[in-house]
Amino acid sequence: MEIIKDIKGFPKDFMWGAAISAKQAEGADDRGITVADIQDYNPNLERTKVRGDLEKAEIMERLENPDKFFFPKKLGIEFYHTYKEDLLLLKGMGLQAFRMSISWSRIFPNGDDEVPNEKGLQFYDDVFDLLQELDMIPIVTIYHDDMPVNLALKYNGFLNRNMIDIFEKFALTVLERYKSKVKYWIILNQINLTRIGLSSLGIVRDTVEKLDECKLQGVHHKFIACARIIEKARKINPEFQFGSMLADFTVVPYTCKPEDVIMAMEKNQLTQYFYTDVQFRGEYPGYVWKYFRDNHFDIKMEEGDLELLKANTMDFLAISYYNSSAVSADKNTMAIGDVTKNPYLEDNPWGWTVNPSGLYHCFSNYWDRYQKPLMIAENGYGQIEELNEENTVHDDYRIEYYREHIKAIRICIEHGIRVFAYCPWSPIDMVSSGTSEMAKRYGFIYVDQDDWGKGSHKRYVKDSYYWYKKVIETNGEDLKS
Numbered sequence: 001m002e003i004i005k006d007i008k009g010f011p012k013d014f015m016w017g018a019a020i021s022a023k024q025a026e027g028a029d030d031r032g033i034t035v036a037d038i039q040d041y042n043p044n045l046e047r048t049k050v051r052g053d054l055e056k057a058e059i060m061e062r063l064e065n066p067d068k069f070f071f072p073k074k075l076g077i078e079f080y081h082t083y084k085e086d087l088l089l090l091k092g093m094g095l096q097a098f099r100m101s102i103s104w105s106r107i108f109p110n111g112d113d114e115v116p117n118e119k120g121l122q123f124y125d126d127v128f129d130l131l132q133e134l135d136m137i138p139i140v141t142i143y144h145d146d147m148p149v150n151l152a153l154k155y156n157g158f159l160n161r162n163m164i165d166i167f168e169k170f171a172l173t174v175l176e177r178y179k180s181k182v183k184y185w186i187i188l189n190q191i192n193l194t195r196i197g198l199s200s201l202g203i204v205r206d207t208v209e210k211l212d213e214c215k216l217q218g219v220h221h222k223f224i225a226c227a228r229i230i231e232k233a234r235k236i237n238p239e240f241q242f243g244s245m246l247a248d249f250t251v252v253p254y255t256c257k258p259e260d261v262i263m264a265m266e267k268n269q270l271t272q273y274f275y276t277d278v279q280f281r282g283e284y285p286g287y288v289w290k291y292f293r294d295n296h297f298d299i300k301m302e303e304g305d306l307e308l309l310k311a312n313t314m315d316f317l318a319i320s321y322y323n324s325s326a327v328s329a330d331k332n333t334m335a336i337g338d339v340t341k342n343p344y345l346e347d348n349p350w351g352w353t354v355n356p357s358g359l360y361h362c363f364s365n366y367w368d369r370y371q372k373p374l375m376i377a378e379n380g381y382g383q384i385e386e387l388n389e390e391n392t393v394h395d396d397y398r399i400e401y402y403r404e405h406i407k408a409i410r411i412c413i414e415h416g417i418r419v420f421a422y423c424p425w426s427p428i429d430m431v432s433s434g435t436s437e438m439a440k441r442y443g444f445i446y447v448d449q450d451d452w453g454k455g456s457h458k459r460y461v462k463d464s465y466y467w468y469k470k471v472i473e474t475n476g477e478d479l480k481s
C-alpha cells in the first residue's frame, strides 16, 4: 500500500500526455461511414447551443445526397495520413502518453461484418509501433462516439441487445491484436454523455417511443458489454488496466436554499455517479431503481446480468473535465444539461465556463467515493484563433487555463488523491465534436484549415507548445510563462 504521508508535487511516474479521437482527427479514407461523419458544418449555428440528434430522414438525406453538405469529420485533420509527422511534433514537446481512439469502422466498416479489415488493424499497429519508438505510452479508447452508421440504422445501436455481441467482437479483436502494445484501455468515451443519443448510443430518436427509457436501456447494454469484455480480456492479458470514463457534470447548488442543495446532489447522482457506481461498485444504486420506478421505466435485464456486473468492475476512473455549472430548483429540471451558469465564472465563446478549482472539487468527490486511481482524460480550452505574421499564435489564455488546472491537480495529489495522468484536449487543432467547426481550436499546434476544410493543412506550433514542453520537462514544477 502506497504511503501518502508527505506528498509534494507530482509523482515521478506521473504521465504527461494529450488526447485526440479518431472521429475528429483521422478522416474517412479506407473506412466505413459513421454517425459522426454525417454531422455537417453549419455556419448559422448558435455556438452556445448543443446540436440535437438527427432524425431518420435527415440521416438518409445525408447518406443519399452527400454533395449537398460539408462533413468536416470525414476530413478530420487527415491524421490517418499525417500521423507520423504529427506524432514527431508531439514528441518534440516531450509528450509521455498519448490518448487516442480506434475507429470502429476502420476495423469493421459496417460494424457487423464477419471479418475485420486487415488494413485498418495494420494502421493501428503502425501507430502503436511508432508510439513505442517515441517512448509515448498509448491510452486507447475503444469507442469514441463514432459508431458505423449501419449499426444505428439496422439495430438502433445499443438499444438492441445484439449490439453487446457486435461491440464485444470489435473490442476483443483489438484487445487481442494489441495485447502486447497497449496496457491502458478506456472502453467507452464518456459513458454518461447520453444527451446526444445518436453518437453515444446509436439510437435514431424518431424511430423509438419513450426515448429516455430507450437511452437507459442502451446504457444497460453498454454496462453488460463492458463487463463481458473485461471478463474475457483479463484472460488475454492480466496486465490490462480498464478505465471507466465520465464527462464531469458535477453541479453545485445555485444558492444554499435546501431545494437547490438537494437538486444538485440528485443531479450529480443521476448524471454521473450512477455510471461509476455500476462500473466500480458493480451494482445499480438504490436511487436509480427509484428513478426507474418513478418514471415507469422498464429496463430489460437478463438473468445473470447483475452478477456479471458485480464480478467485472473497472480499474481506474478517467474524467474529461472542461467546465462546471450550477442548478437551481426554481429554474432547472432534472434533464441532463438543464443547468444554470455559475455567475462567478468567466466563459469562452461557446459558453464553457472556466473553473480550475472545480477539478479539485470533483476529483475529491470521486476519490472519496471509489478510492480508484484517476486520470484526466480530457481538459482544454477552445478559442477562435488566427496565425499571426510570425506564423504562430500567442495563446496566453490557454497557458493560463492549463496552469490553473495543473495547480488544481497538484492540490489533489497533495491531498492524497491518486491522479496518475494528465491528457489535455487536444495537442493539435481538430474538428469540434459538438459543432463540427475547425474554429473551436484547442491545440498546442495550429492546423491551417478552416471550417470548410480549406487551407494549406500545415502545422504550426503555438506558444503553449513550448510552455507545456517545459511543464513536462520539470514534472509540473515550472508553470511560468
Ligand code: BG6
Binding pocket: 021, 024, 189, 190, 247, 320, 378, 382, 425, 431, 432, 433, 434, 435, 440
Ligand atoms: C469531449 C469529447 O466531450 O469534449 C471530445 O470527448 C470533444 O470528443 C470535447 O472534442 C470538446 O468538445 P468540442 O465540442 O468542443 O469538440
